[in-house]
Amino acid sequence: MASSVAARCTRSEQAAPVLANAAVTPAVTRLLGVDAYGVVSIGIVVMQIGMMVSGLGMSSVITRQGLLGRSGQDGARSLMVRAVTITSLLVGSVVLLSPLWNQALATDLRRAVVIALLTAACYVAVEDSQAMLRVLDRPLPFVGLSLISTLGGPLLGLTLVARHATPERYLLGMLGGYAVAALVGLTVTLRSGPHHHEAGDTRTALRMGLPMLPHMVAIFAANGGLLVVAGALFDRAQVARLSVAMLLGMAPGVVTAAMNNSWGPTVYRAAQSERAEVLEHTAVDVAYLAATMASGVSLLSPWLLRLAAGADFQPAQLAPQVGIVAFGTILSVGYLGNVHLVFASGRTFGLSITTPTALAVGLASAAALSQLDVRLLAVGFPVTYAGMFLGAGWLAHRVSGVHWHMRVLVPPMVLGGAMCALGALLPTSGGVSLVRIACVVALGAFALKRVHLVIRR
Template identity: 35%
Template sequence: MTTGHDGTGVEPAAGPTGDSPRRVASRAAIYTAGSAAPALASLVVIPLITRLLSQREYDVVALGTVVVQVGVILVALGMGAAITREYILGEAGARGARGLVVQSSLISVLIAGLALALGPVWGPALLGRPWDAALALAVVASLGGGIVIVIQAYLRGAERPVPFVLLAAGGTLVGPAVGLVIVLLGQRTGTAYLAALAAGYVLSALAGVWVTLRSGPRDTSWAGLRRALRLGAPTVPHQIAIYVAIAGLVVVADRLLDAGGTANIVLTLGAGATVLTGALNNAWAPLIYKEPPATRHARLTSTTRVILRVVGALVAAVCLAAPLLVQIASPPTYDHEAMVPAVVLASFSAVASVYYLASSHLILVRGRTGVLSVSTPAAVGLGIVAAVLAAPVWGLVAIGASYAVMYVLLALFTTVAQAVLVDRPWRPPLAPVTLVVVLACAAAAILLPTTTGWWTVLRAAVALLAAAVLLAPLRTALRR
């Protein structure tokens, strides 16, 4: 065992699952690339689409995007978590997981069909605008995206990261790119762009269904579907609360500080590191599910330490790059001096998210996801209350800090929940060196001048030093 600077070992050897750290790291790298590519693509597409479309037409795209993001969660009904768990821990295994993909896809079609039929009712009531083709296309995109989510859950359990990423690219990368081309060719309407987005998601869903059906026989049963719904449905409020976290804080900033747009930039940059934790989780969760109960806690502890180091290195980089990031993301008319500390504080959410995900693995293994339907909305709600109370005094800093508070509370609530629900409570590992390095980089980011030039070089040097301190102990493990 290689001893890390945290005072604990970084487990290099393959565990009972037979997964070596190198194999797990390679899968995680593919998932990370697949998650980062659409985000990077959006940085290119959004500035272009806002310039090519009129403000009125871009409002159509923005509203449609919100419908897609929420609709995907509702259409999928939380079945993703249930399908991955069924593949690894369920009685029917892979056959049962494939059966659940088919069943949940049919349920998604029914939900989307109902949403389309009732569109003229809920569209004006919830969105304040008449039901039209753009909103209908957003619902169709939600259907495709929801089916893609459940298929990805099956692929995650099967440890097939390449098709997982390719399916994600269809809706989140290819669809927007085609939409941009259509707009460039002269169809400068939000409806045309959303049509391409919907086509990308639907084609990805059809390809995913084809991959699933060709993967082997299926085992479908009402009992299996009921078990999956009992496990998955409670995660819907959890997922919606995660989505609402940033939106709620943007509304607070808009109402109290008249800085909704600035807050959106701050939170988008600060939350960027959580994209990495979500990507790593695609490889992490199956590893923990597969681990025998006798060694599951030990495996969870060792992998948590490793992921904390990786995420800590990224958070340190985001903190030190914050002055440059806000200058790239916003014109000089924005208050960059106020934005930098807000980005730094918001980025701490990624560290807390590692602890939240670690405890949630045990909750999912136990099959007691109902607690997430309460804990996550509670954490987000308390974070928004904190922002309302602190924003008038601390401004944007309070907005960034409140986002981190949400994840700290979420980590605390899920840790307490797993301690109550599982037979043998898991004790999250401390990572003093990781925390000290991240805090030092955050302090440097706030205290150093935000000007470019040599100060940027100094920040880059500090970020590289932080990465070396945090990641060097992992090299031996990854050689195995």
């Protein structure tokens, strides 16, 4: 069950930066401009992937140790200290050796990548502290750490950029937010009680955490990897534009991630004989919610993009990418439904093969299609989640013993796909663009009807 905790936390970790960045992105994009914001986007990808890799999957194991381990909370605290120490040594070594490897980077990325790596180490300390706070059942400090890191960091970065607009200053603000959150988190958790290490705890934790690492890294790289591809094939401006489009297109995933925190336990608690029926009913509800949210964002994207970025980002041209990415958030519901069955079975190793494979296919498709039209870089996101959906479905069929009818997801996915396609293809200005508003009104009426049906059920 530790892996289920890890996956739910990974999706929540993705949601928080989306919300925080949405709050500051309109100002930051205008202050920095399109090229400098491209450097920031790459730095954030390095931070996120660096956090996952250097964290070694230990945060979920800390929670499991505190709840189920023989050494209990005392052992979990000790494991937290060891995990943070290992991460600090790993990242510190990479940073100290940066003169040997940063010459391979573009000049404008060298300082940014080092700052991002240091932020990743602080990010790990925050995650490990929050893992311990789950054990202690202390939600207020947990939320406080999230606010300090994912909102305080961007706000500090915005303040620094307002005084002198460089990408490094924004990333330094991010580093400051995560460093303060790490210090607060470690102080609160270490003062909550003693820590006691038992022989073999660290080896056991690594054996549990490392196998899930490829899966969790691939989830993060589903969006960050596309920015890396954009940077490799095109220029910083394309990275920045894609970053803004993905930030907006992924926004519906925040709601799905929030729902997933209660959806997963609902499936786990169901009896084996009833699990398929429970999953089918709940999956349809979540899928319609995701389809409605994604459709609304896609249809309203021309106006939302003008709020999110300045004219140098050419926001009107990003509407197709928003629609493509938003459709991927609908496909993610199918992946989540299947992955709940895999987690419930406890046989999760296959995800470390299927998820990276799906990511590789998605990135390859993005690289190939972008040669036809740069906006098709975004196709990698839904392709990745389609692969994750199919891979998790195949794995669930093999390991869970539960066979549910995935065809129940076809109607909401068709609805969402059609609306996202309209959002991507309809004109972004002129009288015809008002068709978007009419579609949103119709979606709102449909959503109210669905809510009424769910309440009456």
